[in-house]
Amino acid sequence: MANSASGMAVNDECKLKFLELKAKRNFRFIVFKIDEKIQQVMVEKLGRPDESYDDFTACFPPNECRYAVFDFDFVTDENCQKSKIFFIAWSPDSSKVRSKMLYASSKDRFKRELDGIQVELQATDPSEMSIDIVKARAM
Numbered sequence: 001m002a003n004s005a006s007g008m009a010v011n012d013e014c015k016l017k018f019l020e021l022k023a024k025r026n027f028r029f030i031v032f033k034i035d036e037k038i039q040q041v042m043v044e045k046l047g048r049p050d051e052s053y054d055d056f057t058a059c060f061p062p063n064e065c066r067y068a069v070f071d072f073d074f075v076t077d078e079n080c081q082k083s084k085i086f087f088i089a090w091s092p093d094s095s096k097v098r099s100k101m102l103y104a105s106s107k108d109r110f111k112r113e114l115d116g117i118q119v120e121l122q123a124t125d126p127s128e129m130s131i132d133i134v135k136a137r138a139m
Contacts (some may be wrong), residue, residue: 008106008120009040009075017043022116025049028057032067032110034102041067041110053131060126063094065103067110069117074138084138089115093124111113 020026029047034040043131044066045059054071070086089107091100111117120139 008034010110011040011042013043014041015113018069018114019047021069029068029070030125031059057126060090063092065095065099066090072134073133085116085120086134087120088129089112089122091124
C-alpha cells in the first residue's frame with residue numbers, strides 16, 4: 001500500500017524482520033534503505049545479536065540516508081535489565097536533497113508499519129546518535 005505523500009511501499013520483509021527482532025531477538029539491529037527504482041523500503045542489513053552499537057553505526061553510509069532500528073539493552077538505576085527499540089532516521093547533511101526529502105516524507109508511514117518502536121532519533125552526523133545520547137534517551 002503506497003503512501004500518497006511519497007508513493008513509498010514497504011517491503012513485507014521489513015515488517016517480518018522487525019517482528020523477529022522484537023519478539024525473538026534474532027537481530028541486534030536492522031538497517032533499511034529506500035530503493036528508488038521500485039519505490040520501496042527494503043532491508044539492507046541485519047545485525048547479529050552479538051553485534052555492538054559501534055557495528056551498527058558503522059553501517060551508515062556517510063552521504064546517504066537510511067532508516068534503522070536498534071534493540072538497545074541497558075540497566076536502570078534500580079538495577080533492572082531492560083531494552084528499548086530505537087528508530088533512527090539517518091539523514092547526513094552531505095546526502096542529496098532529493099534523498100533527504102524522500103526519506104523525510106516516507107518516515108512517519110514507515111515507522112507506523114513497525115509496531116513497537118519506543119524511541120526515535122533523528123541524526124545528521126554520527127555525534128547525534130552517539131551511545132551517550134542513546135543511553136540518555138533510553139532512561
